[in-house]
Amino acid sequence: MKTMGSSPVSRPRERIIETASRLFFRQGYCSTGINQIINESGVAKASFYAHFPSKEDLAIAWLRQREESWMQQFKERIDQHQSAAKRIAAMYTMWYDQIREEGYRGCGFVNMAGEFSNEESPIRAFVRDHKDRVRKIIANRVLNEYRAEMKPDDFNELADAIYSLFDGSIIQAQNFMQDWPVEAALKASIKLLAHSRGEIE
Structure with missing residues (x-):
């Protein structure tokens, strides 16, 4: 931080x-x-x-600071690479590094949101917005060269799938206390990317 x-x-x-x-x-x-x-x-x-x-105000301040640090690192890592496949690999490297640094504690944003049952909670609203920002970065910076090659619906489906695999893998790594969900999601993401260009059947 x-x-x-x-x-x-x-x-x-x-x-x-x-x-x-x-x-x-x-x-x-x-x-x-x-x-x-x-x-x-x-x-x-x-x-x-x-x-x-209030404690809720503190929680939002913490989430904002965590997001600023995380997003900066996320963008720096993916922007180092020229191809979408390498940018995807860089995304998952972040998860490996986070697991090593923080242990199998999953996503701090999802963990926090899960403690609030009220869907109108400002905490849950912030986490939803954060996750939407992550999804947009994947669409606009990781997969950007694919947008012109694909129909809008197909491109959005690809971005949603890769985002879901990426975000879900850290949660399942927390659940199983093992690395394999991250490894499996990375392999699936690369296959989806290749399939979208007809590189594999």
């Missing part, structure tokens, strides 16, 4: 977000209390509420 500046105003806020990130990811949102976040971040209660009027 990026760090904010070292000014007296920004440092407590960043400590709160860093602490919440660790606790939300390890314990879950509902099992993490505000008092624990305050104690472990080393800030005063008044300082916490000055930055975050």
Whole structure:
């Protein structure tokens, strides 16, 4: 995660977000209390509420910061490659790196959304929007050269399928606590890509 500046105003806020990130990811949102976040971040209660009027506000701030960092890395990785197949492989390399760094904890966005049963929750709305942004990056930056070659419906179907394989693989890796769902999804994505150009039957 990026760090904010070292000014007296920004440092407590960043400590709160860093602490919440660790606790939300390890314990879950509902099992993490505000008092624990305050104690472990080393800030005063008044300082916490000055930055975050509620725990939900803190959760959204954490998701925004996580998205900024994740999206930057995602774009940098795929933009290094000239072919769609290599860009897809780069996408899955991110999952392998995330598994190594964070363990089989899955997707922080999906984990967070799963703790809110209300479909109108701002948390769930943010996660839906985040996932839509990921899907659009796959369509517009990973598969961009395929758009002109395919009918719009076929292209959208391809983008949806590759996005679903990619996003679902990290969840199944969490479920099985193994790498094989990521490996299987990568192979299936490459086959879909080849099939869309008639390279395989």
